[in-house]
Amino acid sequence: MALTDEAIHKIKEMIVSGELRPGDRLPKEADLADRLGLSRNSLREAVKALSVIRVLDVRQGDGTYVTSLDPGLLLDAMSFVVDFHRDDTVLQFLEVRRILEPAAAAMAAQRMTEQEIATLRTLLDGLGGEPTIDALVANDLEFHRQIAAGAGNDVLCSLIDSLSGPTTRARIWRGLTQESAVARTREQHAAILDAIAARQPELARSWATVHVAGVEDWLRRAL
Missing domain, CATH: 1.10.10.10 (Winged helix-like DNA-binding domain superfamily/Winged helix DNA-binding domain)
Known part of the structure; x- marks a missing residue:
C-alpha cells in the first residue's frame, strides 16, 4: 500500500x-x-x-x-467524476436513471407536501406554448430535480442529480430530431405529476419508467 x-x-x-x-x-x-x-x-x-x-x-x-x-456533500465528488463520461457511456447513465427515477417518483407520491406538488405544477405550467429546446431541457432537469428532492432521500436525490448532466445532450438531440418529442415530454411530465398529486406511487413509478425509457429507446435506435 x-x-x-x-x-x-x-x-x-x-x-x-x-x-x-x-x-x-x-x-x-x-x-x-x-x-x-x-x-x-x-x-x-x-x-x-x-x-x-x-x-x-x-x-x-x-x-x-x-x-x-452529509450524503449530498460527499456525493458532490461523484458529480465531478461523472463529468468525464464519454459519449459511448450515455446509454449506461440512462439505464441507471431508468432504475432510480421511477423509485424517486413513487417515493415522491408518498412524501411530497401539497406545497411541493403545487410548486411542481407551477413549473410545468410555466413552460409556455412553444418553448425552445433549451427551455424544455432546463424545465425537464428542474422537474426531475424537484421530484428527486420530494422523495425525501438525500442519497437518492444526489445520485439522480449527478446522473442528469451526462444525459442532457441526448435530451437536446432528441428534442431537435424526434417528431413530437416536446409534446410527448410535456404529456409524460403531466402524467407523472398527476400520479404524484393523486398519491398513487405505482402509477407514478410506471409513468416515470415510460418517460426515461422513451429517451433511452430513442437513443439506442439513433446510435
Whole structure:
C-alpha cells in the first residue's frame, strides 16, 4: 500500500470508528503523524485527497475539520467524476436513471407536501406554448430535480442529480430530431405529476419508467 493510501486509510478508520466525528478538528499535523506512524508529507497528501472528496475541510489558519459527512456533500465528488463520461457511456447513465427515477417518483407520491406538488405544477405550467429546446431541457432537469428532492432521500436525490448532466445532450438531440418529442415530454411530465398529486406511487413509478425509457429507446435506435 502506498504511503499516502495508508494515511488515507488510517484517517478513514478514525472517522468510521467514531474517534473523529462530523465537525471535529483533527489533531495538529505533527501530533497526528506521530500517532499514526506516518510521515508528515504522507499525512499532508492524505488530507489534500480527503478534502477534495469533501470528507475533510481545510481552513487556513484554523485547522482541518471533519465535514458534516452529509450524503449530498460527499456525493458532490461523484458529480465531478461523472463529468468525464464519454459519449459511448450515455446509454449506461440512462439505464441507471431508468432504475432510480421511477423509485424517486413513487417515493415522491408518498412524501411530497401539497406545497411541493403545487410548486411542481407551477413549473410545468410555466413552460409556455412553444418553448425552445433549451427551455424544455432546463424545465425537464428542474422537474426531475424537484421530484428527486420530494422523495425525501438525500442519497437518492444526489445520485439522480449527478446522473442528469451526462444525459442532457441526448435530451437536446432528441428534442431537435424526434417528431413530437416536446409534446410527448410535456404529456409524460403531466402524467407523472398527476400520479404524484393523486398519491398513487405505482402509477407514478410506471409513468416515470415510460418517460426515461422513451429517451433511452430513442437513443439506442439513433446510435
